[in-house]
Amino acid sequence: MSYQALYRVWRPQRFDEIIGQELITKTLKNALITKQTSHAYLFAGPRGTGKTSAAKIFAKAVNCRFLKDGEPCNECDTCKAITAGTLNDVIEIDAASNNGVEEIRDIRDKAKYTPTEADYKVYIIDEVHMLSTGAFNALLKTLEEPPANVIFILATTEPHKIPATIISRTQRFDFRRIKASDSFNRMKYILDEKGVTYDEQALKVIAKAAEGGMRDALSILDQALSFGDNEITLENALLVTGSVEKGLLTTYLEQVVGNQTTDALITLQKVLEEGKDAHRFIEDVLDYLRNLLLYQQAPDIVAENSLGDVPEEIKTFSSQLTASDLFQAINILNGIQSQMRLTNHPDIYLEVLTIQLAQIKGGTPVTAATQKPEAATVSAAPTSEELASLSEQVAQLKQQVKELKLVKTTGEPAPSVAKTVEKPKKPAGRESRVNLAKVYPVLDTAARNELAQIQQVWSDLMQILSVTQRAVMHVAEPVAASKDGLIVAFDYSFLFQKATLDSELLDALENGLDRLIGHSPTIVFVPKDQWPQIRKDYLVQHKDQLANNANQSDAPETGEPQEPSLSAEAPKAEPDPVVTKATDLFGTDIVDIKQD
Incomplete structure (x- = not known):
């Protein structure tokens, strides 16, 4: 017989052999013993945690004539046929490739027939979340009114994609990630049974790299066996998993904590030259920092995660770094990790990461605010000169308050206030810049009816x-x-900047307007918080031009001067051209006229 992978050879055949799911296996065994089984089950959880194995064991147990304590005998013809996958009454379906309505209708039609050999017909639908909406609807009626002697077992890694109407008609069991200690003990048992030489430290590395999946752990173990010629060593496990040796990782962190940037970069180059995976390296550093943080608060948790062996360097580092240092380092690692997913040069990000981590000093990041000692240092007791300076500042503030009250009551400006009270300046480089050369031409010919037309089709756009x-x-x-032209205002400045640089978005908007209104105006983006000031500046700067336009439009067509009116009535006040233009641009509903 050809070679079979370890996860297939050592697949659980009894509930007691399923690792790390004692609550679920006990519940299923009690249901079998008391004959209180349901017609439908939902097994949800991460990959490699025993969902499909539990479904097959349950199918054997419910049909086994020699059931003992809820466990199948695995000796009768029915158990052997189900184990071999040759029993017609136990049907295993992959929903990823059979996700259509027709496949589910076929299941629904065949489920009406009684079992041919076993007592129950069991349908195991793996990755059930892949079914289409129509397929779920076709399955719904069968789950609501199932035929006698039919059991459905649905398995999925993404239960949130399953309709609530399906979940409510099943008994749901959530499989949890397997602890590293349980994976470690299971691998030890398998290797002892096979008579293979192994290093326990290597098994710990594999157990952690599996991230809670027993199947992943056995797959990595299988790979390490092949690489090491049927022997498991720590070096082979590190090479197969791409993990970094603890000694090298400790050296790297010692150099980072000691602000030895050059040495840390050299150590990083050694890590990369050994062929270590960059993503795995960040995972190892994150796990290390997590253990440091947990050790400061709950050492027992670290001992459990480290499989009973807390490294000495963790004890040392935990006293050197504060929680603030660790928080900042973890945030930096998370940011670099998310950026690395879209790059083909992860080594550059790792070098940036090393420099950033080496700048963490005593729980305070090295920033512009902390580079000035006078801003970060507060003396214990103020000197006489400082007290005199503070008193002078208080006196000036009191004088400014008096002058401001005077302005409020009399309406006259106070020169000293105008000189001393200034608006806070915005930090350089943070203000969103607007191209007024594109905004003003639009405002020159803007009209209310054009804006109304755009607003009517905006939702369609x-x-x-x-x-x-x-x-x-x-x-x-x-x-x-x-x-x-069209001016569009954004609530947030960062989205305004993003949209300004997005040529595809501008093309999509202009093409959409061309389809909806018959022409494509030039679109200009502005931040909403700057729009009132832009509008005001435009009206002020173009006041003379607006007045000339208004006079020209009111002049008679003949060009002859008009005679003065002989009426005794007082002449009507001419409308302000600025107000007229503002009303044309923005409508009377939002224009508020105030007399000077």
């Missing part, structure tokens, strides 16, 4: 965009429009 583009434009709205 959003439906034309992709989901990502729609998410960006969700917090934007048109605020001014002309025949050839």
